[in-house]
Amino acid sequence: MEHFSVVKEEEIPYIADLSKSVDFETARNKEAGNQLKHMMKLVNKELPDWIIEIKKKYK
Secondary structure (H helix, E strand, O other), rough: HHHHHHHOOOOOOOOHHHOOOOOHOOOOOOOOOOOOHHHHHHHHHHHHHHHHHHHHOOO
């Protein structure tokens, strides 16, 4: 499954900076319910899917 081969912390530039910049209060989509769940969804699902999409687009 490609998802696992692409999503590695060392392949996500500035993951710590991205994590620090996430603010649940200003998020447009608050379906996660709180900051922690929002961050987990973003870093574990949304960001990796977006990176896969971008890599496919520019390969």
